[in-house]
Amino acid sequence: MGLVTLEYVLRKARLGKYAVGGFNFFTLENLQGIAEGAARQNSPVIAMASTGAMKLFGEKTTAAIARTVAEEYGVQMVLHLDHCTDMEILKRCVDNGFTSVMIDASSKEYQENVDITAEAVDYASRYGCSVEAELGHVGGKEDDISVDERTAMFTKPEEALKFVKDTGIDALAVAVGTVHGFYKSEPKLDFPRISAIHELIPEMPLVLHGGTGVPEPDFIESIRRGVCKINIGTELKSIGVYETSRLAYLEDNGQDPRKVSKKVVKACADIVAHKLEVFGSVGKA
Numbered sequence: 001m002g003l004v005t006l007e008y009v010l011r012k013a014r015l016g017k018y019a020v021g022g023f024n025f026f027t028l029e030n031l032q033g034i035a036e037g038a039a040r041q042n043s044p045v046i047a048m049a050s051t052g053a054m055k056l057f058g059e060k061t062t063a064a065i066a067r068t069v070a071e072e073y074g075v076q077m078v079l080h081l082d083h084c085t086d087m088e089i090l091k092r093c094v095d096n097g098f099t100s101v102m103i104d105a106s107s108k109e110y111q112e113n114v115d116i117t118a119e120a121v122d123y124a125s126r127y128g129c130s131v132e133a134e135l136g137h138v139g140g141k142e143d144d145i146s147v148d149e150r151t152a153m154f155t156k157p158e159e160a161l162k163f164v165k166d167t168g169i170d171a172l173a174v175a176v177g178t179v180h181g182f183y184k185s186e187p188k189l190d191f192p193r194i195s196a197i198h199e200l201i202p203e204m205p206l207v208l209h210g211g212t213g214v215p216e217p218d219f220i221e222s223i224r225r226g227v228c229k230i231n232i233g234t235e236l237k238s239i240g241v242y243e244t245s246r247l248a249y250l251e252d253n254g255q256d257p258r259k260v261s262k263k264v265v266k267a268c269a270d271i272v273a274h275k276l277e278v279f280g281s282v283g284k285a
């Protein structure tokens with residue numbers, strides 16, 4: 001197996017009524033953990049690199065490593081660029097073999113979001129690369145805004161229908177109550193809104209961002225209502241990579257970095273394997 005497109009794994013997920021996990025990676029061990037978790041569960045998986053990671057590693061290196069890791073672990077993996085606001089980086093990722101990209105123009109006005117997204121679709125689709133885009137705005141811990149202001153940014157179902165027709169995307173990220181990063185209080189997902197969007201565009205896979213800290217029953221309910229991709233970043237970064245490295249370093253007294261690496265791979269794999277079970281994608285590769 002090796003790299004496959006987002007469109008491929010999400011079409012099967014939509015028909016099979018499960019979700020595929022999208023996991024951010026920042027280091028090689030982090031990526032190996034994602035592959036190991038998917039291999040353990042015989043599940044498709046989406047490895048997501050950020051625009052920041054592109055600036056650190058470059059598109060060529062990232063694509064070559066991800067392709068090799070997918071082959072080495074024998075997993076069906078999508079290599080996805082997460083939240084890209086820079087068209088030049090997006091195009092370089094497509095050129096270098098990413099099988100999916102997310103163009104994020106969600107902070108722009110509707111028509112500008114459409115124009116930017118359509119340009120990304122036009123470029124990516126000629127090379128068979130899938131495109132995810134966002135309508136409404138998910139936001140993150142850096143956004144210091146009130147609940148009312150957040151709700152105003154939720155995805156509007158009628159607008160989602162128009163956006164999908166206007167752009168030709170393969171997956172739609174929706175703003176329905178989740179945020180990026182750790183939650184300060186229990187997240188409140190707007191389930192009726194997920195259903196309303198899904199009813200208008202039943203063939204469009206919906207993407208739930210900000211998966212860290214969302215209770216498991218909420219994942220299951222979201223999937224039941226049309227979500228096909230769920231993103232997890234902060235949990236892997238903070239616990240899988242950072243906290244595990246810190247403890248492993250202290251335990252080993254800084255003697256053997258390979259011990260730290262092994263523990264990080266395992267910790268990330270455990271997180272991923274568990275999430276894949278909750279998302280219902282076990283055995284679907």
Ligand code: 13P
Nearest residue numbers: 181209210212231233234
């Ligand atoms: P978290 O970091 O909150 O898990 O969100 C990840 C995400 O949505 C990446 O796009």
